[in-house]
Amino acid sequence: MPEQDTAHEAIGAVLARMPDPVGYHEARALEAGLAQAFGVRRAVALSSGTAAIHTALAACGIGPGQDVLMPAVTVVMTVAAVVATGAHPIFVDAADDGRGMDLKDLAAKTGPDTAAILAVHLAGRTDRIHEVAAYARTAGLRLIEDACQAQGTTTGGRNAGTIGDIGAFSLKDGKVISCGEGGYLLTDDTDLADRAAAFRTHWQTPAPGAPGGSRLGHNFRLAEPLAALARHQLQRFPEALAQRRHQAVTLHHAVDDTPGLEPLHPADGEHPNGYSALWRLTLPEPRAFSTRLAGAGVPNSVGTHCLTAVHRHPACAHLATGDLARAQATVDALLAVPFTEHDTDDVLRELALTIRQEAARWQAR
Known part of the structure; x- marks a missing residue:
């Protein structure tokens, strides 16, 4: 059967159930497929790559009064996600060879308010991520990976987006896996995954230390037709x-x-x-x-x-x-x-x- 026909069938099955409530069947199935494909415990489907970064930061407890170290060589969407949490982005200069962040500048800009490092894998490259991860562990900082452009990249036998505490990905058109618009998180930390899942749906579901309805969140859910298309794309x-x-x-x-x-x-x-x-x-x-x-x-x-x-x-x-x-x-x-x-x-x-x-x-x- 032609690939386009199977994509139409995947979406058509969801549309046939609408506008009645359809639950979260396609998104949950997508999450299971992503977790298996990338070898992690949990995946969390979201409405965009920017929403994924925002949600990852929120799940890590990043907010007002805290600093997030991030490369100055990045796209503006990454900055927007940090600012949306109320945290302050601290830009780190590029290394002498232009590959990734300057580790000396990273250390120099780490201060008492620093809570996390947000590494960005532009153009599918993971420059110095293992060195950044080692520094994050030593400094006691969360490491979040913006892997929106790095689906499928591996480094040292590890998938991009699975080296830090949590990795954010995009499903926007042009990505290797895409559904027009969407995103997801990958993590082995089930507490982070639960907090991310609660945050994306106005905290209607419970998370460790925060019962359902006890906090504010956002509507960052991935629409079911898009989740169905992403599931189809994941198969190929x-x-x-x-x-x-x-x-x-x-x-x-x-x-x-x-x-x-x-x-x-x-x-x-x-x-x-x-x-x-x-x-x-x-x-x-x-x-x-x-x-x-x-x-x-x-x-x-x-x-x-x-x-x-x-x-x-x-x-x-x-x-x-x-x-x-x-x-x-x-x-x-x-x-x-x-x-x-x-x-x-x-x-x-x-x-x-x-x-x-x-x-x-x-x-x-």
Whole structure:
């Protein structure tokens, strides 16, 4: 049976039960499937990746008067989730090599109000997560992973999002597993899972130390039709993951010897999910070059989505903590080209040709 037909059947079965109350059957089944697929005790389905990060923070007890250490090299949605809890985000500079947070800056910015570290796995990479996890344990801090772009990435034999206390994921379109909009959490801590499940539904269900109705929460439930679609997508996760990795390898092979583009190879022991192909630009005016590529039909994080270090984002400038020059330089020089399941080898060849041609023109200016 064609894949599209089975997706229609999955959603149709749910729609047939509506508008009568349908309980939480599809979402609970999705949670069971996710927990099994990623080898953890619990999964909690949510309405978006941002809601997942917010819920993870709330489940860890993060709130007003507390600080959360997080990379300055991230997307604004991660910051929004921290601010929504009432906590204060503390931005950490990039490491000298641009891979992950600077551990010295992380330690220097840890203070008496610091309650957690929020690591972010941009473009499917988990740079220095094991070192960050070791520091979190030593400092007695919660470690939350924003793995929204890292479904299926492994590092040191561990799945991204399962190394810290709790990991947040997105099911938005474009992710390896997607249903248009949605998210989920993974954890081995059943208390955290229970608190997350209570928080996502106005605390109508009990959690350890907090009976049902004893606290305020949110409506962060994943709609049943979307949960049904996510369950269908989860069944083909291995194939989708293999396709993304094939796409990344194919584009890298076609582009890596281009002057002005330095491929960012995975760290030892890391097996990325192929969310994006990654290069460090050594061309002059790299941000302008990324914008030029976007205009030429090559989607990328800087040129298309205007990624910037978050302390430079207009909505976050008042939260800035120091100069964070390495973070901005890291983002400016980053060329991250994402994929979708519709990007055939022919499409990738066209992208590669455009990148090579535009880089040559840029050098010759």
